[in-house]
Amino acid sequence: MTSTLQRGTAAPDDLLYFTDPARAAIDCALLAYTAPLLATLPRGDHHPVLVLPRLNGTDTSTATLHTVLRGLGYRTYGWRLGRNIGPTSKAVHGMRARLDYLTNRYQQPVTLIGWSLGGIYARQLARRTPQAVRQVITLGSPIRLARHDQSRANHLFHRHSHQHIEPLDLPLERGAGPLPVPATSIYTPLDGIVAWRTCLDEPGPRTENIAVLASHLGIASHPAALWAVADRLAQPADRWTPFQPPSLLRMAYPAPESRSS
Template sequence: MSGTDAGRAITGAGLSALGYHILLAAPRGDGHPVLVLPGLGAGDWSTIVLRRTLHHLGYAVHGWDLGRNRGPTADVIEQVPQRVASLADRFERRVSLVGWSLGGIYAYAAARTHPGLVRQVITLGSPVRMTHPAQTRAMAYYRWNAHRHVPERLLPPSEWDQPPLKMPATSILSRCDGIVAYRASMLPPGANRANIAVMSSHFGLGQHPAVLWAVADRLAQPEDDWRPFRPPLMLRMLFPTLPELAGEAVRTR
């Protein structure tokens, strides 16, 4: 992991601006509700590009409305699952969850709380398979806010010890991630699960064109006909193949 992640995020923002026209060709949405959860230390302001993109593609997109993400506070633990249930009831459709970094951990927890209300889970640089604190550079900030968190016994169990989610799950990860070790984001092979590698900084994941395309592609999958990710030829170079993902080799259309 590198300490230059923030600087590379600025470069990624420029790439996003240059690649915006490419997203005009992205798969269109079907109007189902999408809840976007920010990473540690961030709030809904950090997901504006991602949410606006999905809104323009035709989804009913919602931020989490819980201010800055300071870790697993009582409000987070209680209200994220409640938000999922509320959106599912309001739209009378299952909700897709998109979680960035720690937001992805919340997304998994909410999906396990309400498996019948969640359509799919997509994570961006989320350490869903983390086995050691050294796999993330965010641990100092997390511990600094520990006094705000619920007792450890109330935290959701580690995903490492859990069976696979019942709904489709996608992990978008980057070997260039300077905050979360990409191996901590890798899902084990299995039906309705996918790892999609991109070339982005951690802080740039929410605005990188490859990430935006991958999220749009996954959200556009028919509700009961989820298929493996295959990037379009024009974006193939933005989706590197990692040796660890050799068993999930991605083919172009």
């Protein structure tokens, strides 16, 4: 798959890129129309959840996700590290400290949810401290980015590279194998920021890719993505099964792309 990404997968075209902010507003507006359906979201055991924001995002950017998950009873936390400008010393050490704090406080593993760059961080944390992580859920995260030109956010990321202490070597996760914990990648083929095929995880007994028809900037507020997140969180810790869309929402989930495509 890495060779496929290197050869033929470019960043989103201008139409997807320039319309992504407007489509994100529509994604958020859909919440108002689907409120009765969201009231029936799957509910789990209220375990702790740590949410990591996208590039240039803060905890405010994930406010909708926090609100929904707290409404379901989860002990949901932001990273409390300000704006995400990349793997700075503050971000790298702060995320590790935040995860340590939550595992010590609750004496159980934490689910990590990461949006875009935040998802790359989440997977790194899971590899370093798998005993502290219950599962990883990523939203529009280019976890298999192979080239800088596969992301429209490349220049924004490198604007702060002089402050980064852990450069993201490409291809990401080359030869790393599957995560040691369950992993779900929620992605969108309508992504206007990153090449969507870079979001596809390797197949495995506890990994999956879930497609939704959202924008990159709105995926963390899109009803179909929120349902998938809630469904994954509701699984018992010792029993992981692949995602099955509810019958009323089946059309909201296109068939997931395989890693061989």
